[in-house]
Amino acid sequence: MPDIVPGALHHPAFLDADAQKRLAQEIAEVIAAAPLFTSRMPKSGLPMSVRMTNCGPLGWMSDKEKGYRYAPRHPETGAPWPPIPQMLLDAWDALTGYPKPPEACLINVYSEDAKMGLHQDRDEADFDAPILSFSLGADCRFRLGGERRAEKTIAFTLCSGDALILSGPARLCFHGVDRVLPSILTPLPAPLAGQGARVNLTLRRVT
Numbered sequence: 001m002p003d004i005v006p007g008a009l010h011h012p013a014f015l016d017a018d019a020q021k022r023l024a025q026e027i028a029e030v031i032a033a034a035p036l037f038t039s040r041m042p043k044s045g046l047p048m049s050v051r052m053t054n055c056g057p058l059g060w061m062s063d064k065e066k067g068y069r070y071a072p073r074h075p076e077t078g079a080p081w082p083p084i085p086q087m088l089l090d091a092w093d094a095l096t097g098y099p100k101p102p103e104a105c106l107i108n109v110y111s112e113d114a115k116m117g118l119h120q121d122r123d124e125a126d127f128d129a130p131i132l133s134f135s136l137g138a139d140c141r142f143r144l145g146g147e148r149r150a151e152k153t154i155a156f157t158l159c160s161g162d163a164l165i166l167s168g169p170a171r172l173c174f175h176g177v178d179r180v181l182p183s184i185l186t187p188l189p190a191p192l193a194g195q196g197a198r199v200n201l202t203l204r205r206v207t
């Protein structure tokens with residue numbers, strides 16, 4: 001697994017086509033129980049271009065009034081988030097070796113014109129645990145920088161089935177998605193067809 005920068009590990013095609021399809025089925029079931037919603041930027045209240053939902057004991061969200069946070073319930077249905085699929089818990093163990101299971105799995109759904117500005121994942125109390133993400137569907141141009149926003153960044157492509165780990169010295173690196181690349185060649189696996197162009201799952205320890 002190539003280390004892009006120390007602690008940032010890119011595992012191309014970690015999920016084969018069959019695993020991607022099984023994961024897509026699991027995620028479609030999560031979305032059916034916990035519908036996609038739009039988070040808003042703190043203060044400005046501007047909507048984010050990705051739609052999201054979560055599975056696991058805690059889920060990430062943001063709104064104008066209370067800002068970025070983790071919560072145990074869906075903001076619209078009020079129901080607890082569905083559990084994290086076993087195949088993701090197994091992948092967490094296999095890829096991170098971290099002794100405790102993830103507590104949150106954020107599911108970001110990108111339309112073809114969605115993007116995500118450079119940010120750090122720092123709403124968690126535990127920075128020792130890595131962040132593990134999986135991508136499905138369209139490729140994207142992913143940008144990775146250093147621990148300070150002004151540091152130089154690199155860009156590379158994340159494809160369907162890829163895993164990315166931000167751990168150790170890369171745990172607090174700025175990162176974002178410049179753009180989704182044309183999805184003609186890699187549509188989302190059938191169970192997620194019609195939801196968007198790209199799905200990214202991020203597994204995290206929170207407490």
Ligand code: SIN
Pocket residue numbers: 108116133135142158175176177200202
């Ligand atoms: C994120 O940083 O929350 C998402 C990254 C991605 O979509 O690859």
Ligand code: FE2
Pocket residue numbers: 119120121175
């Ligand atoms: Fe992030």
